[in-house]
Amino acid sequence: MSEQIVLEIKDVSKSFNDQIILDNINLKIKHGEFLTLLGPSGCGKTTLLRMISGFEEPSSGSIFIDGKDAKGLPPHERHVHTVFQSYALFPHMTVFDNVAFGLRCSNTPEKDVKPRVLEALRMVKLEHFGNRKPAQLSGGQQQRVAIARAVVNRPLVLLLDEPLSSLDYRLRKTMQMELRQLQRTLGITFIFVTHDQEEALSMSDRVVVMSDGSITQIGTPRQVYEEPSCLSVAKFIGEVNIFETTVSSINDDKITVDIEGMAHAYPNRHHFSIGDKALVLVRPEDVRIFDSKEVKETENMYRGIVEDFTYKGTTVDLLVRLDTGKVISTTEFFDEDDDSLVYTLGEKVWLHWVNGWEVVLPYEE
Amino acid sequence: MNNSKARIIDKLYLALIYLFFYLPISVLIFYSFNNSSYSLVWHGFTTNWYHNLFQDSNLWIAAAHSLLIGTLAATMATIIGTLAAVSLYRYRFMGKNFLNGMVFILIVTPDIVMGISLLLLFSIANMPLGFWSLLLAHITFCIPFVVVTVYSRISGMDKNIFEAAKDLGARESTIFRKITFPLLLPAIISGILLSFTLSFDDVMISYFVSGPGFEILPLKIYSMARLGVKPELNALCSVTFTLTLFLVILSQRFTRKSS
Amino acid sequence: MKSDNTFRNISVSLISIWLGIFALLAFLLVVLLSFMKNDSTTIFSWQFTLDNYAALFSSLYALVFAKSFYIAGACTFFCILLGYPFAYILARKVERWKEPLLLFLIIPFWTSSLIRSYAMVAILKTKGVLNNVLMHLGIIHHPLQLLFTNSAVMIALVYNLLPFMILPLYANLEKFDNRLIEAARDLGAGKIKTFTKIILPLSLPGIVAGSILVFLPAMTLFYIPDLLGGAKALLLGNLIENQFLLTNNWPLGSAISVTLTLIMGVMLIAHWLTSKNRERGDFL
Numbered sequence: 047m048s049e050q051i052v053l054e055i056k057d058v059s060k061s062f063n064d065q066i067i068l069d070n071i072n073l074k075i076k077h078g079e080f081l082t083l084l085g086p087s088g089c090g091k092t093t094l095l096r097m098i099s100g101f102e103e104p105s106s107g108s109i110f111i112d113g114k115d116a117k118g119l120p121p122h123e124r125h126v127h128t129v130f131q132s133y134a135l136f137p138h139m140t141v142f143d144n145v146a147f148g149l150r151c152s153n154t155p156e157k158d159v160k161p162r163v164l165e166a167l168r169m170v171k172l173e174h175f176g177n178r179k180p181a182q183l184s185g186g187q188q189q190r191v192a193i194a195r196a197v198v199n200r201p202l203v204l205l206l207d208e209p210l211s212s213l214d215y216r217l218r219k220t221m222q223m224e225l226r227q228l229q230r231t232l233g234i235t236f237i238f239v240t241h242d243q244e245e246a247l248s249m250s251d252r253v254v255v256m257s258d259g260s261i262t263q264i265g266t267p268r269q270v271y272e273e274p275s276c277l278s279v280a281k282f283i284g285e286v287n288i289f290e291t292t293v294s295s296i297n298d299d300k301i302t303v304d305i306e307g308m309a310h311a312y313p314n315r316h317h318f319s320i321g322d323k324a325l326v327l328v329r330p331e332d333v334r335i336f337d338s339k340e341v342k343e344t345e346n347m348y349r350g351i352v353e354d355f356t357y358k359g360t361t362v363d364l365l366v367r368l369d370t371g372k373v374i375s376t377t378e379f380f381d382e383d384d385d386s387l388v389y390t391l392g393e394k395v396w397l398h399w400v401n402g403w404e405v406v407l408p409y410e411e
Numbered sequence: 412m413n414n415s416k417a418r419i420i421d422k423l424y425l426a427l428i429y430l431f432f433y434l435p436i437s438v439l440i441f442y443s444f445n446n447s448s449y450s451l452v453w454h455g456f457t458t459n460w461y462h463n464l465f466q467d468s469n470l471w472i473a474a475a476h477s478l479l480i481g482t483l484a485a486t487m488a489t490i491i492g493t494l495a496a497v498s499l500y501r502y503r504f505m506g507k508n509f510l511n512g513m514v515f516i517l518i519v520t521p522d523i524v525m526g527i528s529l530l531l532l533f534s535i536a537n538m539p540l541g542f543w544s545l546l547l548a549h550i551t552f553c554i555p556f557v558v559v560t561v562y563s564r565i566s567g568m569d570k571n572i573f574e575a576a577k578d579l580g581a582r583e584s585t586i587f588r589k590i591t592f593p594l595l596l597p598a599i600i601s602g603i604l605l606s607f608t609l610s611f612d613d614v615m616i617s618y619f620v621s622g623p624g625f626e627i628l629p630l631k632i633y634s635m636a637r638l639g640v641k642p643e644l645n646a647l648c649s650v651t652f653t654l655t656l657f658l659v660i661l662s663q664r665f666t667r668k669s670s
Numbered sequence: 671m672k673s674d675n676t677f678r679n680i681s682v683s684l685i686s687i688w689l690g691i692f693a694l695l696a697f698l699l700v701v702l703l704s705f706m707k708n709d710s711t712t713i714f715s716w717q718f719t720l721d722n723y724a725a726l727f728s729s730l731y732a733l734v735f736a737k738s739f740y741i742a743g744a745c746t747f748f749c750i751l752l753g754y755p756f757a758y759i760l761a762r763k764v765e766r767w768k769e770p771l772l773l774f775l776i777i778p779f780w781t782s783s784l785i786r787s788y789a790m791v792a793i794l795k796t797k798g799v800l801n802n803v804l805m806h807l808g809i810i811h812h813p814l815q816l817l818f819t820n821s822a823v824m825i826a827l828v829y830n831l832l833p834f835m836i837l838p839l840y841a842n843l844e845k846f847d848n849r850l851i852e853a854a855r856d857l858g859a860g861k862i863k864t865f866t867k868i869i870l871p872l873s874l875p876g877i878v879a880g881s882i883l884v885f886l887p888a889m890t891l892f893y894i895p896d897l898l899g900g901a902k903a904l905l906l907g908n909l910i911e912n913q914f915l916l917t918n919n920w921p922l923g924s925a926i927s928v929t930l931t932l933i934m935g936v937m938l939i940a941h942w943l944t945s946k947n948r949e950r951g952d953f954l
Contacts, residue, residue: 101574122580134571138593147589148579199579421759425771428756431829432778435789438799442792495685502678506686513689519882519934521890523907524927527914528696531703531924534713551692554685583677605780612782614893619914629784636788636897640795648785659780663773 050077051113052202052235053098053126058107060093067093069259071107075203075237080229082238084246085256086282091239094256095205098237099128112202122151127196128205131212133188135180141167141191142176148199166198169228186217193228203235210245222249243283247271255279277410280327287333287374289326290409293318303406306348306370312406323409330377332403335364336396337389347396350374352389366395436652443645460646470631470647477611477628480542484549485606491550492557492606493599497591499558500565501573517555522615525552530619540622548620549613553606560605560666564598565591597665604662608655697931704924713920722925731909731926738906741820742888745827749835749884750877752828757839757876762846775840779833787894790826791817794898823899827888834887835880842876843869875945882937889930906930 053075060068068090075081083091096102098109100121109116111124121128127148135144145163154162167173170190180188189209196204206225210218226249229236240246246253247267255263255270263275274280277288291303301314305326318324341347350366353373364376376397389395446457464470498504499511517525529551533544576586592599614629621630628651635644707717725731760771778786793799794816801813816822846869854864890907906926913923 099578101577121574121578128575128578130571130575132569132571134569134575136572136576136590136594147576147581151580151582151585195575195579418763421763424755425759425764428752428832429771429774432774432833435793435829436786439785439789439792491684491688494681498678498681498685502682504678504682510686510689513693516934516938517689517693519886519938521886521907521930521934523890523892523910524697524700524931525693527910527923527927528700529692530914531699531920532692532696535699547692551688554688558685583675587677608780612780612784614782614784615891618911629782632788633784633893636784636791640788640792644788645792648788652781652785655781656777659777660773662780663776667769 051075052077052079052111053237054110055094055098056108056110058094058097058104058109060090060097060102060105067259068097068104071261073254073261073264075235077202078233078235080226080236080238080249080251082240082246082250082253083256084240084243084253084282087241089256090259091256092207095128095207095237095239098124098203099126099205100124122148125202126205127199127201127203128207129189129192129196129209131208133180133192133209135188135191135195137180139179140176141172141178141180141183144180144191145195145198147195152199162198163194166194169197169231170194185213186221189213189221190224193225197232197234201234203237204229204232206236206238208239208241210240211242218245225249247283255282257282272405274327274405274407277325277327277407280405280407285330285375285377287328287330289328289372291324291326293320293322293324296320301406306368306372308346308348310401310404312404316406316408318408325407325409327405327407328374328399328403330363330375331361331379332399333374333376333397334399335366335376335378338394338396341396344396347398348374349394349396352391352393352395354391355389362389364389364395366397439645440649440652443642443649445642448642460642461650463643464646464650467643469626470628473626473628473631476542476625480545480549480627481607481610483546484553484610485603487546487550488553488606489557489599489603492554492602493561493595495554496558496561496565497587497595499562501570514555514558517552518559522552522613523619526616526619529616533620540620541625544620544622545617545625545627548616549610552613552616553609556605556609557602560602561595561598564595568594601662601665604658604665608658608662611651612655700924701928703921704928706921708919708921710918713918719921722921723929725922726925726929734904734906734909737904738889738909741824741827741905742885745824745831745888746835746881746885748824748828749832749880753832753835753839753880754873754877757836757843760836761840761843772840775833775836779837783830783891784893786830787826787891787897790822790829791897794822794825817898820899820904823895823904826894826898827891830891830894831884831887834883838879838883839873839876842873842879846872875941878937878941878944882934882941885937886930886934889933 051074053073055071055073055075058068058071059066071094083094085091093102097104098111100116100119100123103117111119111126116124136147139147142163145166146159149159149162163176164173167176170193172187172190172194175183175187175191180191183191192209193204209225210221213221222245225236225238238246238249247270250267252264253267253270254261257278263270263279265273270279271283274283280286289305291305293301293303294309295302296314296318299314300311301318301324302309302311303324303326304310310326312326316324336347348368350368352364353367354365356363361377361379364378366374366376368374374397443460444456444458445454446459447454495510495514499507499514526548529544529548530540533540533547538544572590573586576590581589612629614633617627617630618633621627632644632647632651635641635647703714704722705718705720706714707719707721709715726735760768760775764771791798795801796813796815796817798817800816801810804810805813850868850872851864854868859867889905890910892905892907892911895904895908910923910926910930913919913926
C-alpha cells in the first residue's frame with residue numbers, strides 16, 4: 047500500500063427531494079487500500095458508492111479519481127468498477143462472455159480478449175467454467191464471476207456493494223479470506239460496503255463508520271473497535287456496557303469519575319470540566335470475572351450475582367447484576383485447562399476490568 | 412370419504428364450466444363439416460363449405476387485408492410497446508406515472524369508447540377511413556397489451572444488470588441490443604403474437620374506423636353473422652378460430668418460457 | 671452524467687406522442703364534443719351546451735341506461751357466482767394438469783368474442799342444438815324461443831365474459847397465503863367463517879378487478895344484442911353505435927361515452943381502494 051491518494055471525496059453532500067442522504071462527506075482513499083464503508087442500512091453508504099461509480103452525481107462537492115475531477119464522467123470512464131450485491135450477471139451469456147463484456151464494449155481486439163478473460167477467470171479459480179451459464183454456478187462461483195468481470199478491465203478501484211450478504215455463513219467466511227487475498231494479489235483499491243461489523247473488522251485496512259448520512263469515524267479496525275469516537279460507533283461495533291457518570295474532580299490531566307459506587311481515574315482526553323457528565327464504555331470481553339473462591343483481595347472489584355449465562359462454544363456470556371442493581375454483560379473465552387468457567391444462576395461473583403481498556407466519552411443521549 | 416366426494420364435485424364443476432366454454436365452438440366446428448345446409452342432423456362429412464369459402468374472392472381480399480393490418484399493427488405496437496415498457500422500468504422521466512396510469516386505464520377502457528374517440532379524431536383530421544385509420548387504431552389498442560406483457564417480464568429482472576453493463580462501458584444502444592432485447596425476446600414474441608390475435612379478431616374498434624373501400628375479415632364475419640347461421644360462415648369461423656387458437660397457444664409457450 | 675440519452679428520449683417520446691394523440695387527444699375530443707350542440711350536417715356546431723347530458727335523463731335514454739345497468743349488473747353477478755368457485759378450485763384444489771387447464775382458460779380470453787357469440791347463435795336457435803337436446807331428452811315438447819330474447823343476450827354475455835372474471839380472481843387466489851387459512855383454522859374458525867372472514871375479504875381486489883373487466887364490456891358489446899337479442903337498443907353500446915352511425919348525433923353519443931368513462935373511473939377507484947393496502951391486483 048502506498049501513500050498515493052487514488053480517490054478523494056471532498057465536501058460531498060447528496061439530497062433527494064429535500065431529504066439529506068449524505069452530509070458533507072470527506073474521505074481520502076489510498077492506492078491499494080482495502081477500505082470498508084460500515085453502517086446500518088439507510089446510512090447512505092450505498093449512495094456514496096453509487097456516486098463514486100458514477101450512477102449518481104453529488105448534489106454538491108467533488109469526487110477526484112486519480113487526481114481528476116470525476117464530475118460528469120459516465121460510469122465506464124471512471125476506471126472504477128462495481129461488484130453488485132446481486133452479482134448482476136447477464137443470465138443469457140456464458141461466464142466467458144460475461145467477463146469479456148467490458149473488453150468488447152471498449153472494442154478490444156478479439157485476440158486480446160481471450161487471454162485477458164482467461165487470466166481473470168484463473169485469478170478467481172474459474173478458468174474451467176467459461177462455457178457455463180451463470181445459473182449453472184453456485185452462489186460463491188457467481189460471486190467470483192462478478193469479480194472477474196469487474197477486474198478484467200483493470201480498474202483503479204473496485205467497489206463492492208455488500209457482495210457477501212446473500213451467501214450462507216460458512217461460504218461468507220471463505221469468501222472474505224479469498225477477497226482479501228485477491229485484493230492483495232491484484233493490488234487494486236477495494237471499497238467494500240457492508241453492514242456486518244465483524245466482516246468489516248476482519249477484512250479491512252481501514253474502516254469508515256457511517257451513520258445517518260455522515261462519517262462518524264475513520265480508522266483501522268483496531269482503532270474503531272478499541273477507541274470508538276462516539277457512542278453510536280461503540281454500539282454499532284460490538285456489544286458494550288455503558289456507565290453514565292459525572293466528573294467529580296480533575297488533577298494533572300486526570301479526571302475522577304464514580305462508577306457504580308467506585309472511583310476511577312482516567313486521562314482527560316475530552317477536556318472535561320468538573321460537573322460534566324460522561325460515559326464510560328467497557329466491552330464485555332474486557333470484563334474479568336472471578337468466583338468467590340478465586341479471589342482473596344476484593345478491593346477495586348465489583349460484587350454481583352449471576353443472572354443469566356449462555357454457553358456459546360468458544361465463549362460463555364454472562365449477565366451479572368451488581369449490588370447497585372446495574373446489569374453488566376461479560377464474555378469469557380474458554381481456556382482448556384480452566385474449569386472455573388462453570389457458573390450457577392444466583393452465584394456470587396466478583397468482577398473488574400483492566401484500567402485503560404475502557405473508553406471515556408462525553409455524555410450523549 | 413367426504414373428502415373424495417368433494418373432490419369429485421370440484422372436478423365435475425370445472426368440467427361443466429369448460430364444457431360451457433368449449434361446447435358452442437366445438438358444435439360450430441363440427442357442423443362446418445356437415446353435408447347439409449340447414450339441418451342439424453348429421454348428413455355425412457363434407458369439406459364443401461370450405462371449398463366454397465376458398466372460391467370467394469371477396470373473402471380472400473378481406474382476409475389478406477386483415478393479415479396485412481394484423482402484421483403491421485403487431486410489429487409497430489410491439490416496437491413502441493417494448494420501448495415503452497423498457498423505459499417505464501429503467502428510467503425516471505417526467506410524466507412517468509401518468510404514462511403508467513394511461514396504459515393501465517387503456518386496457519380496461521371499453522373498446523367502444525376508443526372506437527368512437529378515434530373515429531372523431533380521424534374525422535376532425537379529415538382522414539379518410541380505410542387502411543391508415545385501421546392501422547393507426549389497431550396499433551393504438553395493441554400497445555397497452557404489449558407494454559403489460561413486456562413489463563411483467565422485465566420487472567422480474569435484476570435492475571443491476573443494466574447498471575453493470577453501463578459500468579462496463581456499454582452504451583444505451585449496446586445495452587438494448589446485447590442485454591435487454593435478448594432477455595426480453597420471449598416476451599416480445601409473445602407480445603407480437605397476442606397483438607396480431609387482437610388485431611385479427613377486433614370488431615368493436617374496427618367497426619367505427621373502417622371504410623367501405625377496405626374490408627377486413629372480422630367485419631365481414633359480422634355482416635354475414637347478422638344474416639343468420641350459414642354453413643360457409645361456420646367454416647369461416649372455424650378457420651379463423653383455429654388460426655387464433657394456434658397463435659394463442661404459441662404465445663403462451665413464450666410467456667411460460669419467460670417466467 | 672448520462673452522455674447518451676438518445677435511446678431513452680426516443681422511446682419515451684414515441685410512446686408519449688402516440689398515446690397522447692391517439693388515446694388522450696382523441697378522448698378529449700369526445701369530451702369536448704359532448705358539450706357541443708348537434709348539427710346533423712357538420713357533426714357539431716361550436717356552441718356550448720349541456721343538452722346532451724340533460725338528454726340522458728329523458729325517459730327514453732334513462733331507460734336504456736337502467737336496462738343496460740341491470741343487464742351488466744346481472745351478468746357480473748352471474749360471472750362472480752360461476753367464476754369464483756371455478757377460480758377457487760383451479761387455484762387451490764387442482765394439483766395436476768394445472769398448466770393445460772390454465773391454457774384452456776386463457777384461450778377464450780384472447781380468441782374472437784364475435785365468433786364465440788356467433789357459435790352461441792347456433793346453439794340457441796329455435797332449431798338449434800339446445801332445443802334439439804332438450805326435446806330429445808323429453809324435457810320440452812315444443813322448441814323454446816331462445817334466440818332474440820334478453821335471456822339469450824345474458825347467456826351470450828356470460829359466455830363471453832366469464833374468463834375475464836376468472837383470470838383476475840385466479841391470479842388473486844393463487845397468490846393467497848395458505849398459512850392464513852391454517853392460522854384461522856388453528857384459532858378455531860370453521861370452514862364457513864374462514865371463508866367469509868379471511869378468504870373472501872382478501873380476494874376482494876380480484877372480485878373488483880374481474881367486475882371491471884366484465885361490467886364495462888357487458889354494457890358495450892353491441893354486437894351481442896345485435897346477433898342474439900330482441901330489442902335493438904338494449905345496451906349502452908348499441909345506443910352509442912346508433913348515435914354515431916345511424917342517427918348521426920355525435921355529441922349525444924359522446925356524452926353517453928363520457929358517462930360510461932365516468933362509470934369506469936368510479937370502478938377503478940373502487941379497485942384502487944380495495945387493493946391499495948395489499949399487493950397490487952393483477953389484471954391479466
